[in-house]
Amino acid sequence: MKANNTLMRADRSASLLWRRHLCDKLATAMSWLGMLIVVFMLGSILWTLFKNGLAGMSVHLFTMSMAAPGQPGGLANAIVGSIIQTGLAILIGAPAGLMTGIYLAEYGTTSRLARIVRFVSDMLLSAPSILIGLFIYMMLVVPFGHFSGLSGAVALAILAMPIVVRTTEDMLRLVPVAMREAGIALGAPKWRVILFICVRAVRAGIMTGVLLAIARVAGETAPLLFTSLGNSEWSLDLGRPMASLPVAIYQYAGSAYQDWMQQAWTGALLVTLGVLIINIVVRVGTRGGRS
């Protein structure tokens, strides 16, 4: 009787153990599946881009401006336009982000105002980019009566700034107190300590944020649709509509012409490669620096 009881208990615990391990195996299998699907998606996107985009790589793409379907043309004006607008956006957005980051890390810290600024900046980080486009359209396009490269750059700057704010604040918080105290002990005023000791010490980290901001805004399309509009001719005038690679891709990808489609794919490959290479450099670089 007693032996029987023990046997039954052993039996039950064995079945429980079996069930627990089954659950574990099932969860493990689902987890592997999830991971593989995510990696497969990235692979599929890259493969599609290379398959369709590589064929259109040529010197003309970089030397000729956009042209009507059937005419020989390239994406040179769009590439240059993208570089100009992204560059200008960073020139506006990065210093503003840097100073806001300094305010949050060094002056505001836990004050009420700083908490609100931090919160709003984080919200802008994920705000729909099309809203920024509409906003700049009403602020800089309607009053001046025409679309312009400058308004596109300002829209992108609003998107770039919160990224720099986030990294600057995070990085400045990593600066050891001893370093600040050393600066103060030498008689340096606080602003010099911040700018020439703290910021300089973490400049690599802040550069990371700036690079990520470049990667983010270089591929943005929605805010440019209503601001710089796109331009099929060569133009460096910031007061006029300006071409950009993402908008050109959008325009070409929706067309029915074979050569435009080809250029859209090649442009897409260029944008993606650029953005991903910046990301890889940043992430490999920061990992190396940390360890």
Added chain:
Amino acid sequence: MEIPARQSLPAMKQAPSQQGRQKGDPAFRLLVTATGVGVLVVLGAIIAVMVSGGWKAFATFGPGFLVSAVWNPVTQHFGAAAPVFGTVISSALALLVAVPLAFGTAFWLTALAPPSAAAVIGMAVQLLAAVPSIIFGMWGFFVVVPVVAHYVQPAARQFLGHVPGLSALVAGAPFGTGLFTAALILAVMITPSITAVMRDVFLSMPTVLRESGYGLGATRWEVMRYVVLPWSRQGVVGGIVLGMGRAMGETMAVTFVIGDSNHIGWSLFAPANTIASLIALEFPESPAGSLKLASLMALGAILMAISFVTLWFSRWLLARGEQAAGR
């Protein structure tokens, strides 16, 4: 940070540039504070511009703007219901797909993967997050849409087409574009960011807790289910809500695959519109000052309200999760 050290160095006080230094600090403080306040001004201006730009539509159509599903430029009658419906449904469907994927990936990255593989796959996930949204749109239109049109929708019709009550879900011609495809693309887009948040909150749990779970003989799944998840619940929900906020505001990817139709219906495969895609598609035909542009601005204001509330909620959850972690 005050400067008591200076008092012990009287010689410093005679430094000639002392006067300038004392002016430099308040000026710099003012400068950075003003920039910080500038961020608030930008947000305030965005809100003000959206509301004032859309005011004409709100004034013309009254509260009916929110519930009317009509979008007719010919009769100059505009309503927000159809795009709002499309936005909410496509994001909700996207979450249904993205949350299990993100959870599985985060579980794999934090508990199952060998460290070197975790680094590589973690990088791949972050790269997926960095791909510009227009690329997702092109990929969706040329790769996913044909698959949905040729395989997914016919199969769904075969299985569900004869089930009473469910057949409406799969009705419609197999175009491949529509809510379902948009939701799939959105899911792929937001999975990396949800994964990143989940991985971070899972990793922020003290290792001791995880180890004590294993010490008691728990399997990896049991540690995840009964130790990690309860501990990081708020952060996980915060990450999911953040992903939803991103999905609702996404423009370019959706614009390619949503099908552009202002129609509310049961079918998952029917063409639809989200707020963002409608704005992007209709804007070129909306001259400044027109009622149509005002209606688009009003839609923008609605999108802004929805996404800011969502983002506010997710940040609040994430901050509370962090506070709990610091305790």
